[in-house]
Amino acid sequence: MIQKLMRKLWEADTVLSVVFTLLYPIMRIFSPPEKLIKPYIRNGQVVADLGCATGYYALALADSVGPEGKVYAVDKNKKSIRVLEKKVEKGGYRNIEAYVSSAADLNFIKDRSVDFVFANTLL
Numbered sequence: 001m002i003q004k005l006m007r008k009l010w011e012a013d014t015v016l017s018v019v020f021t022l023l024y025p026i027m028r029i030f031s032p033p034e035k036l037i038k039p040y041i042r043n044g045q046v047v048a049d050l051g052c053a054t055g056y057y058a059l060a061l062a063d064s065v066g067p068e069g070k071v072y073a074v075d076k077n078k079k080s081i082r083v084l085e086k087k088v089e090k091g092g093y094r095n096i097e098a099y100v101s102s103a104a105d106l107n108f109i110k111d112r113s114v115d116f117v118f119a120n121t122l123l
């Protein structure tokens with residue numbers, strides 16, 4: 001049981017996801033997500049956030065595109081997406097669709113078309 005837990009903890013994606021989540025409050029001070037995305041995102045746009053993790057940028061993107069827009073938040077790490085889904089529910093976001101998927105497989109995107117692709121530190 002402990003061995004299984006340790007193995008899971010050290011899966012690269014899980015470690016990365018935990019590290020990023022812990023870093024987010026610090027990142028928010030020095031590099032607020034809104035500042036990075038502001039020049040590119042407009043109200044009503046459809047955006048794909050590839051490798052969204054737990055949504056540091058996806059939530060800011062959703063705020064920027066507004067209720068008429070949409071954010072497809074995509075990450076291959078199921079745990080990260082579950083955390084994001086909780087944030088989406090808690091924050092009452094209706095314009096985020098979160099998917100556990102590889103960035104190479106985006107066939108759930110309507111008309112296979114977005115206005116902007118955001119992919120920060122995607123491997």
Ligand SMILES: C[S@@+](CC[C@H](N)C(=O)[O-])C[C@H]1O[C@@H](n2cnc3c(N)ncnc32)[C@H](O)[C@@H]1O
Nearest residue numbers: 051052053056075076077101102103120121123
């Ligand atoms: C370093 S984190 C960056 C998270 C976020 N983009 C940010 O800037 O805060 C990279 C994320 O990309 C995801 N990822 C890496 N390669 C991926 C791929 N091919 N498809 C989907 N997600 C991927 C990982 O699971 C991880 O959550």
